[in-house]
Amino acid sequence: xxxxxxxxxxxxxxxxxxxxxxxxxxxxxxxxxxxxxxxxxxxxxxxxxxxxxxxxxxxxxxxxxxxxxxxxxxxxxxxxxxxxxxxxxxxxxxxxxxxxxxxxxxxxxxxxxxxxxxxxxxxxxxxxxxxxxxxxxxxxxxxxxxxxxxxxxxxxxxxxxxxxxxxxxxxxxxxx
Numbered sequence: 001x002x003x004x005x006x007x008x009x010x011x012x013x014x015x016x017x018x019x020x021x022x023x024x025x026x027x028x029x030x031x032x033x034x035x036x037x038x039x040x041x042x043x044x045x046x047x048x049x050x051x052x053x054x055x056x057x058x059x060x061x062x063x064x065x066x067x068x069x070x071x072x073x074x075x076x077x078x079x080x081x082x083x084x085x086x087x088x089x090x091x092x093x094x095x096x097x098x099x100x101x102x103x104x105x106x107x108x109x110x111x112x113x114x115x116x117x118x119x120x121x122x123x124x125x126x127x128x129x130x131x132x133x134x135x136x137x138x139x140x141x142x143x144x145x146x147x148x149x150x151x152x153x154x155x156x157x158x159x160x161x162x163x164x165x166x167x168x169x170x171x172x173x174x175x176x
Contacts, residue, residue: 040108040132042167043108043132043134043160043167044106044107044108044134046072046160046167046168046169047106047134047136047158047160047169048103048106048136049072050069050072050158050169051103051106051136051138051154051156051158052101052102052103052138053065053068053069054069054154054156055099055101055102055103055138055139055140055154056099056100056101056140057088057092057099058092058097058098058099059092059093059095059096059097059098060098062089062092062093063089066081066085066089069081069085069169072168072169073168073169073170074127074128074161074163074168074169074170075127075161075170075171076170076171077169077170077171077172084172095142095144096144097142097143097144098142098143099140099141099142099143100140100141101138101139101140101141101152101154102138102139102140103136103137103138104137104138104139105135105136105137106134106135106136106137107134107135108132108133108134109132109133109134109135109157110132110133111130111131111132111133127161127163128161128162128163128170129162129163130161130162131159131160131161131162131170132159132160133157133158133159134157134158134159134160135155135156135157135175136154136155136156136157136158137153137154137155138153138154138156139151139152139153139154140152140154154174155174155175155176156172156173156174156175157171157172157173157174157175158171158172158173159171
């Protein structure tokens with residue numbers, strides 16, 4: 001009833017369908033991994049830019065820098081911005097320091113999505129689609145009014161939250 005060619009054709013058709021399905025799955029996984037890497041790259045860039053503004057704050061640009069920093073925050077950090085960074089402004093203005101710094105390293109420490117466990121959330125439940133904890137290492141040299149240069153190393157943990165498609169800093173934690 002079935003010839004050898006008919007059976008071989010049916011087997012080849014099944015193999016072709018399986019190959020197309022496997023190819024589709026591989027492409028889907030590749031696209032998802034590529035999108036994740038792109039998102040993480042954006043997170044690292046946002047954290048680096050925010051930290052760069054912080055470590056390069058001078059007496060001349062302190063108000064503009066603080067405005068830029070505040071615009072990039074959300075949640076408690078935005079609400080308590082003056083309490084967190086106000087004393088820093090006062091010190092920079094008082095010593096009239098000229099600071100130049102650079103970001104040495106930025107790395108993602110952890111990722112939390114809105115459907116996963118989040119210890120001590122910096123934002124109310126459901127506000128952020130996902131939050132990455134980022135470690136930033138920076139070095140800066142400050143020269144005060146007396147002209148004495150001082151080197152300072154920065155080790156910061158920043159939480160970068162995705163809120164309505166925008167990446168914002170939701171927590172700042174200096175590390176020692």
